[in-house]
Amino acid sequence: MRFTAWLVAFGLTFSLTSPVLAQSATAQKAPTTRDRISVVVEGSGPDVILIPGLASSRDIWRGLAARLQQSHRLHLVQVAGFAGAPAAHDPQGPVIGPTAEAVADYIEREHLQAPAIIGHSLGGEAALMLSARHPERVSRLMIVDALPFYSLLLDPSATSEKATPGAAAFRDTLLTATDAQMEAMQTTSLARLAKTETARPSLLAASLRSDRQTVANATYELMTSDLRPELSRITVPVHVIYAYDTSYGIPVGNVDATFQSAYAATPQVSFQRIDGSYHFVMLDQPEQFERAVIDFLSPTTRTIKPIRLPDEFSTGASMPVPVGKNQEQ
Numbered sequence: 001m002r003f004t005a006w007l008v009a010f011g012l013t014f015s016l017t018s019p020v021l022a023q024s025a026t027a028q029k030a031p032t033t034r035d036r037i038s039v040v041v042e043g044s045g046p047d048v049i050l051i052p053g054l055a056s057s058r059d060i061w062r063g064l065a066a067r068l069q070q071s072h073r074l075h076l077v078q079v080a081g082f083a084g085a086p087a088a089h090d091p092q093g094p095v096i097g098p099t100a101e102a103v104a105d106y107i108e109r110e111h112l113q114a115p116a117i118i119g120h121s122l123g124g125e126a127a128l129m130l131s132a133r134h135p136e137r138v139s140r141l142m143i144v145d146a147l148p149f150y151s152l153l154l155d156p157s158a159t160s161e162k163a164t165p166g167a168a169a170f171r172d173t174l175l176t177a178t179d180a181q182m183e184a185m186q187t188t189s190l191a192r193l194a195k196t197e198t199a200r201p202s203l204l205a206a207s208l209r210s211d212r213q214t215v216a217n218a219t220y221e222l223m224t225s226d227l228r229p230e231l232s233r234i235t236v237p238v239h240v241i242y243a244y245d246t247s248y249g250i251p252v253g254n255v256d257a258t259f260q261s262a263y264a265a266t267p268q269v270s271f272q273r274i275d276g277s278y279h280f281v282m283l284d285q286p287e288q289f290e291r292a293v294i295d296f297l298s299p300t301t302r303t304i305k306p307i308r309l310p311d312e313f314s315t316g317a318s319m320p321v322p323v324g325k326n327q328e329q
């Protein structure tokens with residue numbers, strides 16, 4: 001796969017749940033619904049909030065939830081307008097920022113005591129916003145295949161200002177595409193985002209149920225929101241999981257350096273690369289992913305010292321940095 005194609009697919013997809021994880025829970029409570037999010041609560045134990053990605057369903061976590069609900073109380077978020085959920089009352093505005101605030105309000109309203117947060121893709125960016133702006137409300141973060149500024153994937157020297165024209169044009173393309181064009185776009189993207197072929201038909205069917213305006217606005221927001229200046233305000237440990245596969249056609253060190261440099265301002269950060277996977281790590285490598293989450297939630301997990309790259313790599317330039325499971329710096 002060409003690197004540019006991988007970057008576009010990584011940052012600008014609209015995929016959802018898979019047939020592997022689409023089974024409904026038999027013991028789940030009715031969802032707690034607000035305008036921006038709804039939340040289903042399962043299990044008992046320490047609180048964990050799970051936020052899915054762009055146009056994704058909460059069912060993307062179903063396999064993980066089956067493992068965790070015996071030992072943790074899970075709060076499975078569904079973002080309004082995604083995966084067939086009703087759009088917010090004002091679908092014209094931002095999506096990620098209001099979602100982060102809605103989760104923060106949910107934590108306060110439900111009297112949760114600093115839960116752990118796990119977010120995939122757009123959900124990871126919402127988790128970063130939440131933790132930077134309400135650091136007292138969380139205990140730790142797991143960010144799954146997400147960056148604090150997605151346009152870095154297309155241009156390592158990107159700024160919000162430079163990214164805005166392209167983001168606006170892409171948003172307009174989404175809004176004016178016919179249903180047939182959207183389906184073709186999704187089909188192409190999913191081949192680069194889910195390595196597990198059996199997951200793709202269900203992902204495609206679910207993606208087309210998302211509200212088009214909500215998806216377009218969220219994509220624009222992802223491309224123009226640079227959270228790197230806020231990372232220093234995150235006071236809890238942050239564990240970043242990201243995917244790599246040899247079919248990307250680029251050196252693994254390039255991917256390592258991109259993630260490590262993007263999170264360089266985070267005070268407590270660790271990295272774990274999961275190989276043999278595309279963007280949907282929880283579908284492509286479910287066992288490795290579930291082990292990583294269990295380790296992350298373990299009360300004996302040690303705080304990881306910050307990683308600092310040399311100045312010449314601060315914009316995401318390639319540098320071969322060995323990153324593996326549970327790497328400590």
